[in-house]
Amino acid sequence: MDFAGKLPIERVAIAKRMEGLRPVLLGKSTTFEVLVENEMAGRDFVALIPELQDYLRACLKNSTVTMTVRVSEPKETVRAVGRVEKFQLMAQKNQALMQLKDEFGLELY
Structure with a gap:
């Protein structure tokens, strides 16, 4: 939420979308997954991965934090x-x- 709040006004759409997402930690690793509803949102978030990972790694003081993006299946509820x-x-x-x-x-x- 902090990262989304610091995005510039030009990126308000992705910031609002970020507020509605709930990341899920994958296993006992430092990798988390974000589930998005369509391919377009998926492309937007994949483009944001390097910037978001750098931010999280600095804030958490953990260089192994990794983000993945997955587009939901038609039968999955988002x-x-x-x-x-x-x-x-x-x-x-x-x-x-x-x-x-x-x-x-x-x-x-």
Whole structure:
């Protein structure tokens, strides 16, 4: 989160995406994995690996910290990041939400 907060304004999109991700430590190693929802996000994060690893290695004083990026499989659930995605996920579980949205003429942004 600290790294995302220090990114310049031009990279606000990836910073916001980083806030919604939850890295997973792989085994007992110093390697962690970030699961992203699509290839485009995967490319963005792969490009960010050297910069993020350098930051983490300096902050943690551990030169073996390694980051990997994996694109989720279609059957895997990825945590919803935006408001629209969250609503769609909830609406899949409960169709009454869609009925309420339609009945009151609500729009999703």
